Amino acid sequence: MLSSELTTVQKLKISCLGRGIRISDDIKFRLSAGGKTPLSIHEYATTGGITLKFGDEIYVNAPFDEWYCNNPDAELTVGSNDELQICFHGEYFSAKILPLPGFLGSRDSKGNPVIETVMSHADRIRLSPIYGCSFGCQFCDFVGKKYLRRPLEQVLEGYEIARQDQALPARHTLISGGTPSQRDYDYIDTVYEKIIKNSPLPVDIMLAPRKDNIIDKLVDWGANGFSINLEVYDEEISSRVTPQKHRIGLELFAKFIEHAVKRIGTNGKVRSLILVGLEPEEKTLQGVEFLARLGCDPVLSPFRPAPGTPLAGLQPPEPGLLEHVYLRSREIVERYGVKLGPRCIPCQHNTLTLPDGSSAYYFSSDSNQL
Ligand code: SF4
Incomplete structure (x- = not known):
């Protein structure tokens, strides 16, 4: 099988691209500072998820709140050391979430967002x-x-x-x-x-x-x-x-x-x-x-x-x-x-x-x- 050439973490990225990721309400609440900061800006389809980094080199923008994300294979969890992890087919991978830019609410000198x-x-x-x-x-x-x-x-x-x-x-x-x-x-x-x-x-x-x-x-x-x-x-x-x-x-x-x-x-x-x-x-x-x-x-x-x-x-x-x-x-x-x-x-x-x-x-x- 061709797909056996991929490592589990590579398959995890691909799974996130196709099916998205589950994020529980508790974790959403925590990551959004109690709902005060958005997890994502839906300004374009392929960037509408959260951007995650697995290990040193694998980045994925994972949709999480779209209709087609109702049965994902990956779930964002919090490990015992309070670090973010992704659970994928029973295995856990440490993950980092990339921040959104700091200018989201800013306006220019003419008042334009x-x-x-x-x-x-x-x-x-x-x-x-x-x-x-x-x-x-x-x-x-x-x-x-x-x-x-x-x-x-x-x-x-x-x-x-x-x-x-x-x-x-x-x-x-x-x-x-x-x-x-x-x-x-x-x-x-x-x-x-x-x-x-x-x-x-x-x-x-x-x-x-x-x-x-x-x-x-x-x-x-x-x-x-x-x-x-x-x-x-x-x-x-x-x-x-x-x-x-x-x-x-x-x-x-x-x-x-x-x-x-x-x-x-x-x-x-x-x-x-x-x-x-x-x-x-x-x-x-x-x-x-x-x-x-x-x-x-x-x-x-x-x-x-x-x-x-x-x-x-x-x-x-x-x-x-x-x-x-x-x-x-x-x-x-x-x-x-x-x-x-x-x-x-x-x-x-x-x-x-x-x-x-x-x-x-x-x-x-x-x-x-x-
Ligand atoms: S994908 Fe097509 S419609 Fe969208 S910005 Fe590019 S050229 Fe325009």
């Missing part, structure tokens, strides 16, 4: 200059939200506040979605340039393929890497679930990714996320191969149904499927000399990625202290 433009997870700041999205991927929390372009000053100030945060110190940055409409390319490019050129932290950009020379500009400004997310490989499913990405087409995705790899390298600097659980396993694996062949790191992202989205009622993938897809994908990427991304170990918390002891996977600076 800081979280309108920034959020931090593990050691990374996610900057969102656009609220809503010009695309409409059916699994995404941004579907149906009013499209808003945040003022440049708000984005820059929010970023500075997040960068100074001591509760969850950041080691790198991702400028993320929503995807801007074409009429906002000048705006988003100004944000990219200002942040990349002025930030002391490495800055990655998440973007959909464009027909202009944006990759060249971003590389010249000093971008650290790219997330060019395919999401779904199967043509028919993609036409329904990610219609705008489907219209971009695999040919343009390939050209754009290839050019990014050519400009910035193959060592994990270019990643592309593919969801697990929205298409047949074989299609996901074909997608992994399509991406790996281009020299980019595929990132396996287990589908999580987000409330209020068209796919809210769809069951997430079972741990057994996740294990199988993970192991088969690992074989594929090995053949092409790339890795399953992301390479940053704390950023693996919501992805089907496991460190393998090689130097390809890393901690940014001292973020292993998290």
Whole structure:
């Protein structure tokens, strides 16, 4: 059996991704300081759980209060020494909970909530200059939200506040979605340039393929890497679930990714996320191969149904499927000399990625202290 290649703690991570974790009311009360501080901020489906660290290197964002978490194999408990533990199939593993950032209730100088433009997870700041999205991927929390372009000053100030945060110190940055409409390319490019050129932290950009020379500009400004997310490989499913990405087409995705790899390298600097659980396993694996062949790191992202989205009622993938897809994908990427991304170990918390002891996977600076 392929899955026997995994250790119990690796299986624990995968189980948390697929089925979530149980947290008793007593422990919730204790961890939330009697209900005063939230355990999680539900601002995006794949980051809506609590972020746990098992041992030195395994991070997982574990959902705990979603409808599909009603029969988890993992439970958060407190050991006799008062330390947090996870019970999984009768075995106990010590665990640490990563804090939420310290700026959740903060406002900028104009009174805007800081979280309108920034959020931090593990050691990374996610900057969102656009609220809503010009695309409409059916699994995404941004579907149906009013499209808003945040003022440049708000984005820059929010970023500075997040960068100074001591509760969850950041080691790198991702400028993320929503995807801007074409009429906002000048705006988003100004944000990219200002942040990349002025930030002391490495800055990655998440973007959909464009027909202009944006990759060249971003590389010249000093971008650290790219997330060019395919999401779904199967043509028919993609036409329904990610219609705008489907219209971009695999040919343009390939050209754009290839050019990014050519400009910035193959060592994990270019990643592309593919969801697990929205298409047949074989299609996901074909997608992994399509991406790996281009020299980019595929990132396996287990589908999580987000409330209020068209796919809210769809069951997430079972741990057994996740294990199988993970192991088969690992074989594929090995053949092409790339890795399953992301390479940053704390950023693996919501992805089907496991460190393998090689130097390809890393901690940014001292973020292993998290
Ligand atoms: S492009 Fe990204 S942000 Fe926009 S709807 Fe799709 S997944 Fe959501």
